[in-house]
Amino acid sequence: MSDKPVLTLRDLSIEFPTPKGVVQAVKNLDLTIQKGRRVGFIGESGSGKTTTALAVMQMLAEPGRVASGSIDLVGTDVLALTEEEMRKTRLSRIAYIPQGAMNSLNPVMRIEPQLWDGIIAHEGHMERAELKRRSDAALTSVGLPAHTGELFPHELSGGMKQRVCIALGIILNPDLIIADEPTSALDVVTQRQVMQTLNDIQAQIGSGLILIGHDMGLMAQSVDELAVLKDGELVEHGTVKQIIEAPKHPYTQDLISSVPLVGGDSFLNPERNAEAPKRDSSEPLLRFEKVRKDYGAVTALHPMSFALQGDTPQIISIVGQSGSGKSTMGSIMLGFNPPSQGRVLFEGQDVAAMNAAQSLEFRKNVQAVFQDPYACFNPFYRVNHALKFPFKQFGLAQSEAHTQQAMEEACDAVGLDPDLVLSRYPHQLSGGQRQRLIVARALMLSPKLLIADEPVSMVDASLRATILSNIYDLKDKYGISILYITHDLATAYHVSDYVMVLYKGHVVEAGPPKEVIGQPQHPYTQLLIDSIPWPDLDRAWGGGRSDWDPETLEAEAERASAVYRGDVVGFELARV
């Protein structure tokens, strides 16, 4: 065994010639990865993490090119290899587990032959029994039963597919594994399982590992060294301990402090409590009456009843992993998706049976912030169209100048410069700016209820706290009640007055956040909280307890009945 570093990047620069001139994606990157070390690349989208990894694989997308520098893989100069030599190097010496790897399996092939393809391409044809032995070994090593190889990709869950991709990556014992956000599409529970598999297997074959990601918590739990990238430059590099405990660069400090923790300091500063807008009716603002939603034979939401009074502004959080029915609830509240059974009442009016005038009034009073800020603006119009149009439509505009003034005030309130932002086209703004504009839009219309469906899950980590405090201000300063739908327990802990945890369409635990998230009682809530990766070296998954067993918890969660942890004034959840 040689002591040579697995990967040495010297003065690496990568550039993309574009119609607007040459863009430097990576600038003078110097990095060494030792054998058996796990190195995390962390940074925002566009910081050059993936580009660097692709350059190591010689798989840069056209027209990108390595402008200068060298890439050395255990003594081999990667940039000097011919196309055929590079082909042989890929997988056998460097394995790349791409982003969204679960979609990279061939849907019409069984798992086994997909694993065999890699072996045959590098080592030539061999006995079927030998192939089978090796693929079984690879599958077992990632914790999958050997018979998984005979299944088709669609028969596996997301986490299993991700593990198959890891098996595919390690089947030839590479010197270096590059995992590009391997868990970005998975929920926290599965994320933990997959990351532990990846770390175990890496330790077993003793290769180097590059883990690309944007989640400081996940990095803290998984890697030895951390490289922080910003705009193509390596701004900080060191052991995880150094970086987490004593970050030097302000950007790293931002990244660490932007991860909200359960308990600890709040990133919000509640200043004043605004009164809710005066209401003419004594009916609750929003009431669910035994609402149930079925998609075919699947029940997305089991009968649920609650009433949100709305006399004092409140934030109600609905928490759950994907498939828990939380987004279905959101679209039912907005009237986009009629319930299969039961009624949704807005100030005593059935949302499904409104006439045109009532419907316009309902729209004016119930607004939303959606998950994807990129899709929310019509690419044909300047962004102010999205703010101006509803303002006029709801009869709020008195004059052109009044509209303009309202837009500018709303932009100011969310921390955007109206002169810079309002007259641009959507593609000229970043995701964070767009999402803040959507919040500004909600502010301008001052609805009585805002439904925020995963408002920050597609925004870069450093901006999440800012946008959440913008949303919190809507309640705090403008008296808007908010239903906050999220998978992120830590933010729900801070912003909400009441939390409902949803699991397979049932409420499993509900109550004030300090109790539900602070001291969870239902096994499912406990599992969720213990699966969150914290950016804290002393706090491993499962809280560091040795007897922590996620499988048992999950099995218990199926059986345990719902836990109700006390009420808050103004919100009543019917107990089932």
Add this chain to the structure above:
Amino acid sequence: MPNYSTDDNAAEAETPVSMTRAERRQARRIRRFDNPWMNPKLIWGVSLLMGIIALGLIGRVLWDPELVFTGSAPLKLPPLGFENLRGQPGVLDHPLGTDGGGRDMLALIIIGAPNTLFVGLLASLIGMSIGIFLGFSAGFLGGRIDDTIRVLADVMITIPPLLILVVFQSAFGDVTLTIMALLIAGFVWQSPTRLIRAQVLSMKQSGYVQMAQLSGASTGHIMFKEMLPNLVPYLFGSFIASVTTSIVTAVGLEVLGLGPQRIPTLGRTIYEAINAGALIQNLWWWWGIPTLLLATMFIGLLLINLGLDEVSNPRLRKLS
């Protein structure tokens, strides 16, 4: 002054600091190229079609349109600089020669080429309008209406238009250009309908349409103000494709001797040439010139279509 965040400049493009002369030249070329509507394919295609229209307009002023009538000129004269089988040279009075009925070829194409183009444009304009209307209705309203429109379009797409049109036209006898365009329009609405329906279905799920719904927008507003502008590149592309189809269909009918009997069109000229044995008599200019013009027209349409592809699909733009 409020404290603005720092990511305002995140979307700004980076500008290179110093460049060599070659790079500057490339940057200039790129900048010109940056306006997708100014791509060479589109410019060439439009120029070719405009040339044919200009030929029709200017020709009417500079040349005598009366020469399209039978017997207005000597028979079977070759173009200028050629000799026909009887040894007659081409004359300046009829620079492109004359046909077997004593009609001047230049006058024939001056009148005929715009007629052919007119049929194509009118037919696909009507076809597209039907397509937009049905496509939007099917995609947006869904349910029973969608089923009906989709089945209708799918059934119509399998019927060969020429077969039906031949029957129709023989029944009608002589038709005007407009009626022929109307008949052809009945066969070019299916693919725009399917295309627009598919686009509308995917757009209906998009965030900005949901936002518009939240803003209390009416169905009409969502269809025509939010969705339609984003469909423009597709609509253009589909329009050009159906102009091509319409012209092919119209020429096909004319070459069979159907279609307008007394109005000169390129297809009818070819029909008469074939009928009079122009191929055996080596009167190549009689069928050759209209064929050449048709070819130019199709090449022009093809270039426009390719050019529009680049407009609607930025990935096709190359940094040449």
